Amino acid sequence: MRRIRWNAPLVVSLAGLGLIVVLGIVAPFLLEEEATALSGAARAHVSAGHWLGTDVLGRDVLARTLVATRLTLEMTLAATAIAAVAGILLGTGVWVSGRRVRELGLRLIDVMISYPALILALVIATVLGTGPVASVLAIGLGGAPAFARLTANMAASVAQRDFVTQARLMGVPPYRVLVRHLLPNISGPLLVLLSVAFANVLVALSGLSFLGVGVQAPDYDWGALLNSGLQSLYTNPAEAIGPAVAITVTGVLAGFVGDGLAAALDPRGGRAKAAAVRPTAVATPSHRAPADALVTVDGLAVVLPDGTRLVDDVSFHVMPGEVVGLVGESGSGKSLTAMSVARLLPEGLSAHAAELTLDDLDLAGPEADPKRLATEIGIVFQDPSSSFNPALRMSGQLTETLRVHQGVRGADADRRAVEALEQVRITEPARVMKQYPHELSGGMRQRAMIAAALLPGPRLIVADEPTTALDVTVQAEVLDVLKDINHRRGTSVLLISHDIGVVGTVCHRAVVMYAGRVVEELSAADLRAGRARHPYTRALLAASPRLRDSGSGERAPLATIPGRPPAPAGRPRGCGFTDRCPVAIDVVCATERPRLIDDVACHAVRQEVQAG
Numbered sequence: 001m002r003r004i005r006w007n008a009p010l011v012v013s014l015a016g017l018g019l020i021v022v023l024g025i026v027a028p029f030l031l032e033e034e035a036t037a038l039s040g041a042a043r044a045h046v047s048a049g050h051w052l053g054t055d056v057l058g059r060d061v062l063a064r065t066l067v068a069t070r071l072t073l074e075m076t077l078a079a080t081a082i083a084a085v086a087g088i089l090l091g092t093g094v095w096v097s098g099r100r101v102r103e104l105g106l107r108l109i110d111v112m113i114s115y116p117a118l119i120l121a122l123v124i125a126t127v128l129g130t131g132p133v134a135s136v137l138a139i140g141l142g143g144a145p146a147f148a149r150l151t152a153n154m155a156a157s158v159a160q161r162d163f164v165t166q167a168r169l170m171g172v173p174p175y176r177v178l179v180r181h182l183l184p185n186i187s188g189p190l191l192v193l194l195s196v197a198f199a200n201v202l203v204a205l206s207g208l209s210f211l212g213v214g215v216q217a218p219d220y221d222w223g224a225l226l227n228s229g230l231q232s233l234y235t236n237p238a239e240a241i242g243p244a245v246a247i248t249v250t251g252v253l254a255g256f257v258g259d260g261l262a263a264a265l266d267p268r269g270g271r272a273k274a275a276a277v278r279p280t281a282v283a284t285p286s287h288r289a290p291a292d293a294l295v296t297v298d299g300l301a302v303v304l305p306d307g308t309r310l311v312d313d314v315s316f317h318v319m320p321g322e323v324v325g326l327v328g329e330s331g332s333g334k335s336l337t338a339m340s341v342a343r344l345l346p347e348g349l350s351a352h353a354a355e356l357t358l359d360d361l362d363l364a365g366p367e368a369d370p371k372r373l374a375t376e377i378g379i380v381f382q383d384p385s386s387s388f389n390p391a392l393r394m395s396g397q398l399t400e401t402l403r404v405h406q407g408v409r410g411a412d413a414d415r416r417a418v419e420a421l422e423q424v425r426i427t428e429p430a431r432v433m434k435q436y437p438h439e440l441s442g443g444m445r446q447r448a449m450i451a452a453a454l455l456p457g458p459r460l461i462v463a464d465e466p467t468t469a470l471d472v473t474v475q476a477e478v479l480d481v482l483k484d485i486n487h488r489r490g491t492s493v494l495l496i497s498h499d500i501g502v503v504g505t506v507c508h509r510a511v512v513m514y515a516g517r518v519v520e521e522l523s524a525a526d527l528r529a530g531r532a533r534h535p536y537t538r539a540l541l542a543a544s545p546r547l548r549d550s551g552s553g554e555r556a557p558l559a560t561i562p563g564r565p566p567a568p569a570g571r572p573r574g575c576g577f578t579d580r581c582p583v584a585i586d587v588v589c590a591t592e593r594p595r596l597i598d599d600v601a602c603h604a605v606r607q608e609v610q611a612g
């Protein structure tokens, strides 16, 4: 419950159900007499005295409908509880039992689920006989397989996680594993199923009473009233309307609670949308980007709600037709910087910058045109297996931006998608268009991702570690495709990579990041020639099998960088690299933040320049 994000449908439907519950509690006290009093006028029509008319014995239908609320809700709650408890126990029980019991339990659930719940309930009701207790038991047990299946499926993924295995190895008793580890991790979807099951149980119980198997006279629930009302449907339809409306409204409200809960528990739903970058109050740019730069980032900061700066004062630019690499170890802030440019920051983070523009498009402004964003910036993500929807064919996914933002449809869109696939060197593009993502290899998927990013004709491609999930030979092919696109179409590329070798070979210029800041900017030619100045860039080069021998021509052993980058909250006041730096100057490096002067932010380099 602690992670629920309240939304309007959830609040309204819960309030509606609450009102019905209150009605169910008070109506028998207030209206019992009226509901049983014989007025003498059988099947009377709607009148001021009887808003829904009277039944076959002359009793007020509205009063009876309201009084029946309590029994109906009690039975529905009881049957839902039986279904949930029996189903959850069975579904989780199989995962805390031994292998044989588990196999047997899972097969049993399979068999039970293959029978429609109502048929199962009717069979049970026939065995148990008529009456409210029998129908509650029947509907409850009939609904249990749905809970058992959901619980078993979800518990399967949790039960194999390391913390559950560890708990079992430590001898934690099964019921504690169940209560502490399994149930809390599957509670969200179970809550949703619970509200949907409530609606189904209500309809099923009313159905049994309607068929005469459920509640027996003189007791009555909405189903029994519906049965009686149906007999006078042509003479006094209002008699059936009361219970019918009650069942429908309550069922729909319970369904809305389920929908509302699903939305409220969905981590991607509700307000979970990409955070926009806000302009900072700083009006004077600190970074002198050329006037004709395509992308200008000046003084970008990405901040956690507690004020921790994950990315701090980052400035760089990308020229038209230029490939710029953002390089640094894991956690240096590359992705957050790139995602700020694409306005795709994860929820909860806020960003601000003195300037963040793509040509004349203000990426920091609140109303950056979504159409321009979608068509002028193409994004290639790291993992090609999760970039496409596995349930849809490639054609629909590749042409989506064209259809949505450029109004290009049908054969035209398909033709352009085929051309884009050809450009990324996919053979038989027409066949690939008809395939599903899982039918393509990882390298093909990543090239298709690049084709999708290319299709609307973007001016910038942001490629976030596009080859990390691929094996080495395929990596080279994908990087080649990116280089080729830049060469042939002049598309600028912002390439994020932790591999300085990749950046040195593919990019024109590298922006080296460490601990959320830019520490050096240099051309790829300088990188390849080993002309890096910042000790961190030099350490990255020494650790790169591709570039370590460049410049000197010697075969130095592959180096590692000792220590680890500081966590965002524990970064020192001065230079973040101080603790790992071989040339750190006492006190000053730890306490004074080095500014980026002549493309390098390092006190030691500055001192060297001044001395010599």
Ligand SMILES: Nc1ncnc2c1ncn2[C@@H]1O[C@H](COP(=O)(O)OP(=O)(O)OP(=O)(O)O)[C@@H](O)[C@H]1O
Binding pocket: 304, 310, 328, 329, 330, 331, 332, 333, 334, 335, 336, 337, 346, 347, 348, 349, 498, 567, 568
């Ligand atoms: N949504 C988030 N909430 C909290 N911290 C985050 C979030 N996203 C990233 N971070 C933290 O911000 C820092 C920078 O993250 P970022 O993903 O930009 O690094 P990166 O250089 O791209 O690393 P990697 O190559 O591992 O993706 C890291 O310390 C990371 O743990």
